[in-house]
Amino acid sequence: MTKALFEGFEEKRIVLPTGVAIHARVGGEGPPVLLLHGYPQTSACWHAVAPKLVAAGFKVIAPDLRGYGASDRPSSSSDHMTYSKRAMASDQIELMLQLGHERFCLAGHDRGGRVAHRLALDHPAAVERIAVLDIAPTATMYANTDRDFATGYYHWFFLIQPSPLPEKLIGADPEFYLRSKLAAWGKSGSEVFMKEAVAEYCRAFRDPACIAATCEDYRAAASIDLEHDLADAHRRIEMPLLVLWGTKGLVGRLYDVVSVWREKASNVTGRGLSVGHFLPEEAPLETAEALVEFFWEHRQGREND
Template sequence: MFEGFDDQRIILSSGLALRVRTGGEGPPVMLLHGYPQTSACWHAIAPQLTAAGFTVVAPDLRGYGESDKPPSSPDHSTYSKRAMANDMVELMQRLGYERFQVAGHDRGGRVAHRMALDHPLVVARLAVLDIAPTATMYARTDRTFATGYYHWFFLIQPAPLPERLIGADPDFYLRTKLDAWGKSGLSVFSPEAIDEYCTAFRDPACVSATCEDYRAAASIDLDHDEADAARRIDAPLLVLWGAKGLVGKLYDVVETWREKALAVSGRALPVGHFLPEEAPDETARALISFFSGPQR
């Protein structure tokens, strides 16, 4: 995977080290992965973006993959989307990019959403894949959502309950999640990517950190969202979602995001949750078209 890309660890001013894959030449595009994955989820997208004339920066979020997994704080702020967004902005600055475009899938989309609010002069264009806003999803919770996204309520339970249960058989847990959320079967996932995801989840520190990501989402992230409830993303926003997934079934995705952003476009793709791996070519084409648009 990622043939011709650099794979390195970059240490931020806080001392946090992030694993990041970089490649290509041209306008910078940051790709942010989701749960329970790593930057490997972009392995079929990144080469298409570089071939289209973009520089790609694909990091592992803090707590995930080969990035550092710092101990969390009692208020879970260590794994807030604000902290993760600040990581990404500093990472790009260290690579020489003061302004860039970003695409985020799943948790990465939530980090990108927060980044666009906290750093509006940095984010030129924003794409989010198969999510609705966090506060909206919690506020509209019903039986269908709680059943399909049970992990939102399982992972936020106090430590060490979810950590111990996942840690008992992390490979089974991870493969089950991939198979359940995707609607195309495990065969669409690269064996190398699955191996990378499983290797990460065999580390108890990764399991703990990713639980903290969700605990933050159910606490401090909601506080930040409430404080910014009247604000709107002013960067152009592209929303893509899986027609066979739960987000597309529960929400009018474009209209939902119009409550949070000024200029929204988007469409469904005929797959499940994991757009970068279930529909890599369609996803890449949509991103290339969007990121090739006029810059504000």
């Protein structure tokens, strides 16, 4: 792992009761904050945000989602349940319990935001506050598919094709594919991506099992996750929700982000940042400040109880 990215953090490999091992970076003291990364990245994407949260008085836990980074890549199932957001959220609950945290604040970018959404629905007692970065709800995005969405996020439809088509095509040159995603979705130039972080992304993505697992993540999103979302269509997230998005990215361009999340949550605040998709790397200071302010309200509330 790239320890230089997270100076002062401890790297842990924690085996969950399911037998799945999750790699996590842990640093700081104080109220716990769980940070979940997105595609096609690892927990390294938080390298510029996590230390700022630690400096603000939080304990930060930044894991690699199952299938990603240095976490295990369990074999999938025909119904894609293995990579459902429900299964991935359960990983995070078990991880936090093993680290001694029954309740915590939560932030997720991209796929991590979708895991966070499901975690807040399935385990509401565990989540004090939740932030999602540069996503609209999965069901909303699929229901409103148009040419702009399909063009900008073609990978949503490419990765869900039956195995092994996308796996073989990506596997022919995985580093080119990964770097093309960073270039297409980021709007701040390649220099915002720290070379050590990109090297970690590439190292993980060279593993065919990682490519297969990440495809399964998207196949689950287009199948079993939608079934779970439909079953919970009447439910709303009740804890405070912060939404952040890049105004230069597709989500910011196609959606009234706060409004679509108010269809899913009772207490929503948010704002756009003048960047593309990768907020933790394109706007780390602004992202960290927004998270600290949002989570600090929770911390102050606890101290005043």
